[in-house]
Amino acid sequence: MAGVSRAGFTLTGIGLTGAALTLLLGFTWAPTVDPSAWNSPEAYRILYWHVPFAWSSFLAYCVLFIGSVAWYAKRSELGWRMICTGSDLALLFGLGVVISGPIWGSAEWGVPWDWGDLRLNTYGLLTGVTLFLVLARSSQPDGQGTRDTIAAIGLFGFALVPVTALATTWYQERHPGIIVIESEESGLATEILAVMLLGFASFVLLFVGLAILSDTLHRMESRMSHLQHQLDEEVVH
Amino acid sequence: MTELGLAYAAMIGLIGVYVYRLVIRLYDLDARLTAVEDTVSVEESE
Numbered sequence: 001m002a003g004v005s006r007a008g009f010t011l012t013g014i015g016l017t018g019a020a021l022t023l024l025l026g027f028t029w030a031p032t033v034d035p036s037a038w039n040s041p042e043a044y045r046i047l048y049w050h051v052p053f054a055w056s057s058f059l060a061y062c063v064l065f066i067g068s069v070a071w072y073a074k075r076s077e078l079g080w081r082m083i084c085t086g087s088d089l090a091l092l093f094g095l096g097v098v099i100s101g102p103i104w105g106s107a108e109w110g111v112p113w114d115w116g117d118l119r120l121n122t123y124g125l126l127t128g129v130t131l132f133l134v135l136a137r138s139s140q141p142d143g144q145g146t147r148d149t150i151a152a153i154g155l156f157g158f159a160l161v162p163v164t165a166l167a168t169t170w171y172q173e174r175h176p177g178i179i180v181i182e183s184e185e186s187g188l189a190t191e192i193l194a195v196m197l198l199g200f201a202s203f204v205l206l207f208v209g210l211a212i213l214s215d216t217l218h219r220m221e222s223r224m225s226h227l228q229h230q231l232d233e234e235v236v237h
Numbered sequence: 238m239t240e241l242g243l244a245y246a247a248m249i250g251l252i253g254v255y256v257y258r259l260v261i262r263l264y265d266l267d268a269r270l271t272a273v274e275d276t277v278s279v280e281e282s283e
Contacts, residue, residue, distance in 0.1 A: 016252070016256070042238055043240055049248050050244070050248075053248060092255050095251055099247045100247055100248050103243050103244040104244060106240055213259055214259065217259065217262055220266045224270050227270070227274065
């Protein structure tokens, strides 16, 4: 695993360093927002990690979707590993979003969750689907039937991604809009956007590093399973 | 600021636990895989 893992470890290390730097700059360099526009101005600093977490989760859903299609089209082992990696990372980043969002909501809105907000609810459902995928993978015996079911649910989950991503454009409720694109409307300073872009780049590198390491792990598990099967066969015959 | 601290603690905790568990599992599996491959290659040579 040496060569591939080295790249994975390096990218993960760079990503974690960049994420830490984003946090540091977000707290020390980026200015505060207009206190008249926000109920809890200081709490806005959650977005330096909350938004890249959400972006990274969407990348993970894309990996999950490509893997599901590859599994259905060719019964590809790479496709199955992409499903494993995509669902693991989607759960990691999705949980980060679902946990940190309501904490910010409590400070800014006065309530942790708004059951009338399309983005919140579709994202919550998406994270629930991902939790099911990860639990199903670990609790069900590995076989074609299990893989087919998980791939089908992965495809269904991906259908929610554009709805969730564009919910604030189509159906604005409480959740803030797409602040990087609509920065003039949201009144964010350029320093804030610069730190956010650093956060985005850092989390993309972290995502790629973790995806490489996760894929290496699943490849090794598959190889281990194959060797154990081979040893069992030799004992029997 | 308390909410902000809680939210970041949760996200740092998630990333930290995930990376730690992933690295531990990688090294553990690498050691086990090496041992099994050695066993298989010895049996094949016999």
